[in-house]
Amino acid sequence: MATMVPPPPRTGPLVVQPLKRRHCGECGAGPLALLVLEEGAPRCLDCADLGHLVFLPRGDTALTRRSREESGLSAVVVRFNRRQSRYERQGVLVEEAALARAEERCLADAEARRRRRLRDARRRAAEDVRFTEAFARNIRRLFPGCPADRAHAIAAHASVRGSGRVGRSAAGRALSEAAVVSAVRAAVRHTETPYDQLLMSGVARHEARRRIASAVEATLAGWREGGPTGEGDPAGESGSTGEDGAGAE
Template identity: 65%
Template sequence: MDLVAPVVVEPLRRRRCSECHQGPLERMIVEFNATVCLDCADLGHLVFLRRGHTALTRRAREGSSLWAVVVRHNRRRTRYERQGLLVEEEALAAAEAACLADAEARARRRARDASRRARRDAEITATLEREILRLFPGCPGERAAEIAAHAATKGSGRVGRTAAGRALDRGAVTAAVRAAVRHVDTDYDALLMAGVPRHQARTTIAPAVEAVLRAWRTE
């Protein structure tokens, strides 16, 4: 048998119950063109659940033996629009508990996923650091660690996050080291701030970069 839920209206103007004459009514139903309050309609024991939380709404509706749809007329759109549901208080409490359990489970899963990603990121960084020291054994350990951490920052699009970087391609690793030397060990940034075009600035500081790389290639 198909279920037909009662429709409860939030009136736009003051109304009184045609049976008990209480008012103004926050919510009402219309029976035979007459306004009836929720108590007289035997819906007064239900509690309002505003729309917006799909899972909570579904669970509360499924757990409630009696429920009603709440609507309000939108004058601009000339139509009635759903505002939420009236459900049994016990059903709403059970639905809230179930959704809270789901939220806690999702939070635990997100924490586990974050932990796995952090371990993976640490592995990528450590592997890149070892490769930097293999290619440039004269590079100070702290610089190698800084370069690896910078190049492997997640979401940065830098060398360490590219396929070539993860595969420890020699050219990609060298590019990461060269970029670090360019910014830290030369006047490259100052030249850019002075308005020198990028390609000209790179040409100017290229000898200094290569001198550092040659020194780092030997122990």
């Protein structure tokens, strides 16, 4: 029978997952799924006084660490990798009661993490609401003619967390006038002019912006002055400017 490659020395019991069929050199049991090498001969877990332990596969670092902390006796399980010519860790053997206690600790931690995530989510949601309201107030300050619901919609769109939009830029978080105006101009461009239709029809972005620029500025001017342009659909004079500009090309 070929001699097994001895695993590297380490403190504490070391258990091997054999690659070939092995039988216990003491009681003859086998083939063995797990064995201990004693003086070069395989021993089953019962003969090695490890038969009362249960196997915990690798993968959950916290559970493994806590299981070994809770267990008075534990063993590392390894298997030889022929391609790498080395033993690799597969898991641990621990006392069953220790594993149960470790699982309870991990579940408690998971519940604590879940509650913390909920608290953080509620806190971020409250922060987002406050920021959106502040952004909307600044829109109304700069554009008093912009309807309140429209200002809130623009603010909510511009300040979505993780969106990368202007409301989440450094200037946006500081509520700078340039950022607020930029958000309002973008909203007017997309929702109150034929800009999107121009893009869909194949017009280049810069050309599409040029065509609707006068309509955008007319709407912004009306909102700044608090005039009727901001209260309804800017499809009047400013809208006809955009349409004429598009038709002139």
